[in-house]
Amino acid sequence: MTSEKRQLRLGAFLFTPGNQIGGWRHPRAVPETDLDFSRYIQLAQTAERGRLDTLFFQDTVGISADTLADGGNSGYGRAAWLDPLSLIAALAAVTRHIGLVATATTTYNEPYHVARKFATIDHISDGRAGWNLVTSQIEDEAGNFGFDRHLAHAERYARAEEFYDVVRGLWDGWEEGALLRDKAGGRYIDATKIHPLNHRGERFKVRGPLNVSRSPQGRPVVSQAGASPAGRELAARGADIVFTAAQTLEEAQAFYADVKRRARAHGRDPEDIKILPGLLPVIGATQSEAREKYQELLDLLPADLDAKPLQRLAGELDLSSYPLDGPLPELPYNNSAHGRQQLLVDLARRENLSIRQLARRFALAGGHQVVYGTPETIADHLQHWLEERGADGFNLQFPFFPAPLEEFVDQVVPELQRRGIFRREYEGRTLRENLGLAIPQNPWTAAR
Numbered sequence: 001m002t003s004e005k006r007q008l009r010l011g012a013f014l015f016t017p018g019n020q021i022g023g024w025r026h027p028r029a030v031p032e033t034d035l036d037f038s039r040y041i042q043l044a045q046t047a048e049r050g051r052l053d054t055l056f057f058q059d060t061v062g063i064s065a066d067t068l069a070d071g072g073n074s075g076y077g078r079a080a081w082l083d084p085l086s087l088i089a090a091l092a093a094v095t096r097h098i099g100l101v102a103t104a105t106t107t108y109n110e111p112y113h114v115a116r117k118f119a120t121i122d123h124i125s126d127g128r129a130g131w132n133l134v135t136s137q138i139e140d141e142a143g144n145f146g147f148d149r150h151l152a153h154a155e156r157y158a159r160a161e162e163f164y165d166v167v168r169g170l171w172d173g174w175e176e177g178a179l180l181r182d183k184a185g186g187r188y189i190d191a192t193k194i195h196p197l198n199h200r201g202e203r204f205k206v207r208g209p210l211n212v213s214r215s216p217q218g219r220p221v222v223s224q225a226g227a228s229p230a231g232r233e234l235a236a237r238g239a240d241i242v243f244t245a246a247q248t249l250e251e252a253q254a255f256y257a258d259v260k261r262r263a264r265a266h267g268r269d270p271e272d273i274k275i276l277p278g279l280l281p282v283i284g285a286t287q288s289e290a291r292e293k294y295q296e297l298l299d300l301l302p303a304d305l306d307a308k309p310l311q312r313l314a315g316e317l318d319l320s321s322y323p324l325d326g327p328l329p330e331l332p333y334n335n336s337a338h339g340r341q342q343l344l345v346d347l348a349r350r351e352n353l354s355i356r357q358l359a360r361r362f363a364l365a366g367g368h369q370v371v372y373g374t375p376e377t378i379a380d381h382l383q384h385w386l387e388e389r390g391a392d393g394f395n396l397q398f399p400f401f402p403a404p405l406e407e408f409v410d411q412v413v414p415e416l417q418r419r420g421i422f423r424r425e426y427e428g429r430t431l432r433e434n435l436g437l438a439i440p441q442n443p444w445t446a447a448r
């Protein structure tokens with residue numbers, strides 16, 4: 001029975017060993033969740049037991065300079081983690097229902113490789129693969145691919161738009177029923193249902209077809225996390241899931257309405273694009289216990305935490321030359337992540353935060369909102385944002401692993417299920433079915 005109430009979509013953002021600077025040092029933290037595959041199996045099966053929609057794996061194709069500079073002691077960024085595509089392929093074998101979303105950049109990849117890898121994982125997982133499309137957000141990645149500088153923001157998005165078109169065209173190149181395996185008739189394929197792409201664009205020339213047939217869910221799910229107008233346009237045109245960061249309901253509602261409007265302008269049903277802000281829940285049996293656990297996390301932040309966590313977002317401006325307890329100066333346009341930059345500038349202005357205070361807020365959850373409370377009050381918050389159209393769900397962040405994820409699954413999920421706003425059982429076989437998304441029509445079949 002489908003509930004008439006709007007249903008929450010919940011992703012587990014597995015930024016191991018923890019999404020908070022210093023979170024890996026918590027007494028209950030298991031830092032080995034960064035590279036120990038048996039720990040990933042445990043996390044994946046916990047999230048699936050909680051009926052979450054997706055496991056989401058962030059990625060940057062390099063280590064940030066500030067992590068190497070400070071030895072990772074204050075965890076300015078990650079130093080070692082597993083390649084997310086290899087990881088979701090392996091986790092497909094130890095899970096049955098949960099979606100498996102991995103990040104792959106359009107700036108430092110080729111479309112054919114990305115199309116093939118995600119189509120392959122979609123077959124391996126029986127239709128549960130998702131591609132988090134990013135253009136890459138840190139300068140340090142450029143040096144690993146022969147560039148001296150990160151591509152300019154506008155160029156990155158122009159490349160991403162064409163990259164996405166090629167990947168989608170390759171996925172659509174196989175119609176349903178193209179693979180016959182007809183022993184009696186001796187026909188392995190129906191070649192009339194396999195279409196070369198013959199893409200010749202400004203940045204890519206790709207003949208195709210892909211050497212992987214159409215996937216169980218038509219196409220892998222595509223997620224995008226653009227905050228800038230270019231990012232929102234790309235998301236509105238082709239993403240099924242949009243991740244974002246929002247500190248207030250008003251901010252979230254404005255982003256939600258804008259992206260849904262843009263999707264409609266591209267002829268899409270706005271319900272076919274799910275918007276999930278990030279949220280870091282801190283759960284206590286009582287409000288005061290939750291507050292104590294929140295303070296424990298704050299106490300893990302290095303006392304000498306300076307402006308470094310913000311430096312990447314400050315672009316060319318050297319924040320260390322400004323008084324730490326003074327106001328955030330005007331920031332110059334930032335090539336690598338000006339959408340995220342704007343969210344933090346708005347937060348600093350709205351709450352009159354000093355550089356030090358803003359750095360500590362960012363250090364806690366990377367600019368995402370942190371909500372501490374009992375399972376009931378956290379469920380109230382999620383339900384309020386869902387009903388007020390601030391979100392279709394949330395991309396859940398965790399300061400360390402595995403305890404906070406287990407607490408959410410064991411304490412908040414049952415409360416959401418009791419309220420009838422979250423599933424008790426997975427609805428379908430594929431990620432698209434479980435997200436309530438239509439299986440995409442194949443344009444070649446539609447044109448017959």
Ligand SMILES: Cc1cc2nc3c(=O)[nH]c(=O)nc-3n(C[C@H](O)[C@H](O)[C@H](O)COP(=O)(O)O)c2cc1C
Nearest residue numbers: 058059134136137225226227228231243244338339
């Ligand atoms: C929840 C979330 C997850 C993200 N994950 C990644 C990631 O894994 N890799 C990456 O390069 N950028 C990631 N980003 C950054 C976005 O791709 C994007 O660059 C950023 O939101 C700024 O938007 P803009 O590029 O449109 O200015 C993420 C952003 C958000 C909000």
